[in-house]
Amino acid sequence: MSPSLDPVASNTLVLQDVSKTYGETVALAKVSLVVRPGELVVLLGPSGAGKSTIFRCITGLAKPEEGSVEVLGQSITVLPPAKLRLARRDIGLIFQQFNLIGRLSAIKNVLAGRLGYVPAWRVILRLFHTRDRQLALANLDRVGLLHQAYQRANSLSGGQQQRVAIARVLTQESRVVLADEPVSSLDPEASETVLGILRGVCHERGIAVLCSLHQVDLARRYADRIVGLRDGRIVYDGPTEGLQAETLDLIYRRNGAKENETEDSRLRVSA
Numbered sequence: 001m002s003p004s005l006d007p008v009a010s011n012t013l014v015l016q017d018v019s020k021t022y023g024e025t026v027a028l029a030k031v032s033l034v035v036r037p038g039e040l041v042v043l044l045g046p047s048g049a050g051k052s053t054i055f056r057c058i059t060g061l062a063k064p065e066e067g068s069v070e071v072l073g074q075s076i077t078v079l080p081p082a083k084l085r086l087a088r089r090d091i092g093l094i095f096q097q098f099n100l101i102g103r104l105s106a107i108k109n110v111l112a113g114r115l116g117y118v119p120a121w122r123v124i125l126r127l128f129h130t131r132d133r134q135l136a137l138a139n140l141d142r143v144g145l146l147h148q149a150y151q152r153a154n155s156l157s158g159g160q161q162q163r164v165a166i167a168r169v170l171t172q173e174s175r176v177v178l179a180d181e182p183v184s185s186l187d188p189e190a191s192e193t194v195l196g197i198l199r200g201v202c203h204e205r206g207i208a209v210l211c212s213l214h215q216v217d218l219a220r221r222y223a224d225r226i227v228g229l230r231d232g233r234i235v236y237d238g239p240t241e242g243l244q245a246e247t248l249d250l251i252y253r254r255n256g257a258k259e260n261e262t263e264d265s266r267l268r269v270s271a
């Protein structure tokens with residue numbers, strides 16, 4: 001079924017035939033994918049495959065030459081700047097390097113998730129409503145950090161900082177979350193904790209999560225669905241069980257797999 005014809009997906013994240021080039025480099029070639037509410041989709045692909053470009057197209061930071069990107073039914077590719085800013089409120093971002101303000105407490109970082117909702121003067125004076133503070137505390141509790149709410153962010157471990165970043169997107173009340181290599185700088189134990197929480201909140205709150213990873217074993221264990229990207233093209237879209245050696249060869253082009261796969265050689269399994 002074409003992604004845009006799926007009635008559930010029309011309400012979350014839909015990319016259809018998205019192409020993006022940088023000079024001679026084809027970063028994305030006719031990429032179509034859907035992330036539904038409460039679904040954690042992991043993007044796998046070697047360096048340069050186009051994962052970050054997908055994220056930039058979804059947030060409107062990169063403009064595709066062709067195709068459309070829809071977030072919660074709004075077409076990001078054609079929104080005027082003021083409306084794009086509003087639409088971005090629905091897109092929570094989780095980065096490899098956490099992007100917290102280190103000298104501020106965990107709760108102040110989490111409250112930053114409300115910035116799109118409160119007037120600028122309240123932000124400058126740091127006057128958040130009680131409801132916002134309660135929401136921030138509840139979300140810190142959800143990620144297991146309530147007792148560290150007033151600790152400076154830069155005194156927390158990497159795993160704890162990433163959990164603060166998750167609490168921030170929950171406080172933003174984003175219905176779409178993009179996580180760009182969220183565990184790349186974490187040790188194995190913290191990686192498991194962070195991905196477990198991300199999957200938990202995705203399922204509990206019906207958030208559509210698109211998450212890029214470089215660790216195939218983690219993708220297998222935490223994803224609801226895998227999208228494999230190679231040279232800007234989707235070469236696999238299907239369940240985690242389909243991530244066998246043959247599929248990994250296609251994504252990572254190992255064992256002498258051909259340099260130029262044709263359209264027919266792509267493996268596309270419906271989820």
Ligand SMILES: Nc1ncnc2c1ncn2[C@@H]1O[C@H](COP(=O)(O)OP(=O)(O)OP(=O)(O)O)[C@@H](O)[C@H]1O
Nearest residue numbers: 022025026027045046047048049050051052053054
């Ligand atoms: N601003 C840019 N200018 C020129 N080329 C770019 C730019 N951004 C990305 N590219 C190119 O587009 C292709 C896709 O890059 P992208 O960063 O999306 O890959 P990636 O899968 O996120 O890689 P990584 O896993 O290393 O982060 C690469 O060939 C890259 O060099």
